[in-house]
Amino acid sequence: MSTTNSLDVLIQALRRLPGVGVKSAQRMAFHLLQHDRQGALALSRALEEAVGSVRHCTLCHTFTEAEVCSTCLDPERDATRLCVVETPADQSALERTGAFKGLYFVLMGRLSPLDGIGPQEIGLHKLMERACNGVVQEVILATNFNAEGEATAHVISEALKSRGLHVTRLARGVPVGSELEYVDLGTIAHALVDRR
Amino acid sequence: MSTTNSLDVLIQALRRLPGVGVKSAQRMAFHLLQHDRQGALALSRALEEAVGSVRHCTLCHTFTEAEVCSTCLDPERDATRLCVVETPADQSALERTGAFKGLYFVLMGRLSPLDGIGPQEIGLHKLMERACNGVVQEVILATNFNAEGEATAHVISEALKSRGLHVTRLARGVPVGSELEYVDLGTIAHALVDRR
Numbered sequence: 001m002s003t004t005n006s007l008d009v010l011i012q013a014l015r016r017l018p019g020v021g022v023k024s025a026q027r028m029a030f031h032l033l034q035h036d037r038q039g040a041l042a043l044s045r046a047l048e049e050a051v052g053s054v055r056h057c058t059l060c061h062t063f064t065e066a067e068v069c070s071t072c073l074d075p076e077r078d079a080t081r082l083c084v085v086e087t088p089a090d091q092s093a094l095e096r097t098g099a100f101k102g103l104y105f106v107l108m109g110r111l112s113p114l115d116g117i118g119p120q121e122i123g124l125h126k127l128m129e130r131a132c133n134g135v136v137q138e139v140i141l142a143t144n145f146n147a148e149g150e151a152t153a154h155v156i157s158e159a160l161k162s163r164g165l166h167v168t169r170l171a172r173g174v175p176v177g178s179e180l181e182y183v184d185l186g187t188i189a190h191a192l193v194d195r196r
Numbered sequence: 197m198s199t200t201n202s203l204d205v206l207i208q209a210l211r212r213l214p215g216v217g218v219k220s221a222q223r224m225a226f227h228l229l230q231h232d233r234q235g236a237l238a239l240s241r242a243l244e245e246a247v248g249s250v251r252h253c254t255l256c257h258t259f260t261e262a263e264v265c266s267t268c269l270d271p272e273r274d275a276t277r278l279c280v281v282e283t284p285a286d287q288s289a290l291e292r293t294g295a296f297k298g299l300y301f302v303l304m305g306r307l308s309p310l311d312g313i314g315p316q317e318i319g320l321h322k323l324m325e326r327a328c329n330g331v332v333q334e335v336i337l338a339t340n341f342n343a344e345g346e347a348t349a350h351v352i353s354e355a356l357k358s359r360g361l362h363v364t365r366l367a368r369g370v371p372v373g374s375e376l377e378y379v380d381l382g383t384i385a386h387a388l389v390d391r392r
Binding site for chain 2: 006012013014017018019023026027028029031032034037039040042043044045046047048049050051053054063065088089109
């Protein structure tokens with residue numbers, strides 16, 4: 001659309017970001033070139049730097065710049081409990097609650113056979129090794145509560161139980177602060193079944 | 197939120213893109229590092245390249261890598277007609293219609309006093325010079341049909357008319373393919389007034 005080649009290349013490159021179509025990519029490129037060239041250069045450097053230095057923790061598989069991430073290295077944490085999450089963002093949400101002091105395993109995805117993401121891609125083999133190290137006593141499955149997350153939890157649960165490990169799942173129920181009238185029926189049904 | 201500094205820097209840099217909040221920035225960073233490191237490097241290079249080479253056409257103010265853009269250099273185009281648009285994307289939309297063979301002036305913005313964008317920032321002075329070069333006979337205002345675009349068109353129109361130039365505005369009316377029942381009342385009223 002434009003008369004400059006490097007602008008076209010930039011728009012195409014921005015389109016590779018998730019959730020960015022051609023209109024958004026154009027808007028981003030115009031904004032950066034017109035109003036925030038410093039920001040464009042900062043982003044360029046940050047991308048190069050992150051690609052060069054960010055890798056996966058050898059124990060929990062999350063993003064880190066070191067061999068092992070700081071959470072896994074923390075001697076204060078309870079190594080008998082291992083929480084399985086889909087992404088670092090999920091791990092961060094759990095951390096912010098302050099309610100869990102154990103260790104994590106980050107799948108960096110979820111089972112999605114249609115997208116070619118099977119047990120191999122989410123590191124099931126590595127998780128089995130990690131969970132069967134003789135120290136871990138309980139594996140808490142904290143994958144998302146949608147279809148793919150539930151399927152992932154089921155597959156992991158079956159695999160771990162066959163090794164005799166104690167496997168739990170985050171509780172399903174009515175969210176804090178909500179009014180029953182406005183809660184969906186599936187959630188209320190689960191909350192009834194799991195009442196305590 | 198993360199244990200890696202360069203990941204945090206990347207998330208902050210992505211937040212400078214328009215329309216990207218902290219959740220989207222996290223999702224973009226995770227996606228690039230997990231699934232598309234090639235894309236991340238390509239984006240890094242494209243940003244650097246574009247910031248280094250893209251500048252403004254000295255005649256029409258649009259983005260170009262040369263002194264003067266290819267549209268302004270095209271001898272086939274009708275230099276007596278000058279179309280004023282807000283952005284290169286608007287120019288591209290007009291070009292795709294194939295209905296205009298004149299030249300352009302791209303404001304690279306619109307009047308927005310609250311955001312500190314006045315006549316100076318949209319290059320009104322430069323537009324006046326360009327329109328009063330003795331060749332231009334008609335200036336077509338094709339700024340957007342929202343409050344800021346209309347205000348911009350009004351200010352430019354007043355300035356150009358005071359120099360004795362013929363100033364027109366894109367027609368307001370019912371969009372092609374629409375049913376009157378579903379068209380907003382303001383548009384129908386305009387279409388009635390401007391009937392031909």
